[in-house]
Amino acid sequence: MPRISAAERGAAVEERAIEVPRELQREMYLKMLQIRAFEEKVAYFFSRGMVHGTTHLYMGEEATAVGAVASLGDDDFITSTHRGHGHTIAKGIELPRMMAELLGKQSGYCKGKGGSMHIADLARGNLGANGVVGGGIPIATGAGITIKLRGDDRVVACFFGDGAINEGTFHESVNLASVWKLPVIYICENNQYGMSMSVRRATNIDDLSLRAKAYGIPGTRVDGNDVLAVYRAVREARDYVRKNGPVLIVAETYRFSGHSKSDANRYRTKEEIAEWRERDPIARMRKRMLEGGSATEEELVELENGARRSIEEAVKYAEESPESSIDELETDVYAD
């Protein structure tokens, strides 16, 4: 059963009635669609054995990455996770070169050396996905030090899971950021499971945002399937952390797919999955935009077609790109 009631979600949204311009709403909708379409393609490639290794799909959680990143500036930093396609696309990566990376191509973002789990887009402040659960949390914290030392007004958004929140790196990093007042927004994506481990069995509290108390920082909980609610929460946090130091935001969400490429869902029920599918963040946003008059049916269909087209183009580019060059095997270990 989802742990956050509909009433709670409603309250969270009403409380923060920051105006979200129509144009931005449409952009966010498009980004969510692109993530979904991208991953549908990735899932298909996997089933056909065209991508090797593993991949962790973000389907169902798109509102969290998109809402959070939409509230950031272009030069703000993020750190991502093993489930990083959403964050990476939200931060504006070029889809063709991202798809090329997943297919192990030379034209990929990391020349095919990183793959799904290690994709980074440093030019856009994306400091990378991470194969190690909790591994990115200290790195985000360090980016906060750079900002602080330079006196910039940038911020860092640090994404990690409900599983990662039990790693020592979470404690060490948030404590450090709290005493140094670093401009870091720690965003815990509580998709209710770390692999098969339910958050309820992994922690002794219902509300993970309570952990903020231990560091003397604000902690809030937000409906992670509501892109506008996430946007508003992170927007507020962005202003706050620049002056006051870190916050913890726990986005309550759910992953639709298995943990990684294969997963028999033995640790959760069909009913639970179905219940969360009812709250598909993309369908909800669509409905909201139509009802609120932010977009017409035609405009929405156009966005939907556009998203699919952008993925088709990405696939075409990636498929036509050459494999990673063997000459690159030993390059990039050290910088000059």
Added chain:
Amino acid sequence: MREITYAEAIREAMSEEMRRDPSVFFMGEDIGVYGGAFGVSVGMIDEFGPERVRDTPISEAAIIGAAAGAAVTGSRPIAEIQFSDFVAIGLDQLGNQAAKMRYMFGGRAQVPMVVRAPAGSGTGAAAQHSQSQEAIYCHIPGLKVVTPSTPYDAKGLLKSAIRDNNPVVFLEQKLLYRVKGPVPEEEYTVPLGRADVKRTGRDLTIVTWGRMAGMCLETAVRLAEEGIDVEVVDLRSLVPLDKETVVESVKKTGHLLIVHEAVQSAGYGGEIAALVADSEAFFYLDAPIRRVAGLDVPIPYNPTLERNAVPTPERIERAVRDLLG
């Protein structure tokens, strides 16, 4: 030339680089007013203030990981880990994060950071505060590994390490902190990846590093009185490794003894032996390659046991005689 201690040399290197480059900062446990567990950073906070000399909580993973995050976003952090043994707590951040970012990201990241950490036995602090674990870091592509044996090298190598665009593990020798040596007043650097022949000799090559370099030199001086002419090659940088100096020296002397404080099994000395065995120097060898290294035991507390857990001058001398025997 003036003489300063190894610790002072390290402090000078950090201070000079912090004056030279505003993106350099320093963080670690008790490095501020306390001056660091070994007094290396005494007074630095007065000059640079608490923003650039940052006292951290006791959080090794966060210290090393935050250094990586600061480095990849354009800062040049120096992170001090109070004892090198505790790098283990931050080893994921060092070995899985900092070391690999550049490669994983297809060459688009740069991680200019230094992890300074005191290594070695001889202080009576026993098994968890006395190790020499350089081999662990040498086994991780993406890291550079440096360990100076003199104040001169300490200063020059640390300046190069701070300016280097890669994560550098800078292992300091606890027992050398108070040892004095000549260090010029003028600016200089010692390049990474260049060994130093601390004594030239014709009969036998000792390849060594860290605190053992001094012990080997003393042994060489003693043996010289008997007409045994030992060459002492101090690697200084383990990664990158100055293969040429090692190979050339062995070609000249025909004998190789490797001396390191770290435990022998899977130690970096094995790598040096393999390097020579793989090289043209192999054909010049007049005797097998020999190692004198730490015993395969945790460092014990009792002073006699502790002293004998790592190479002693007697063991080194015996090995030299055996090889030339």
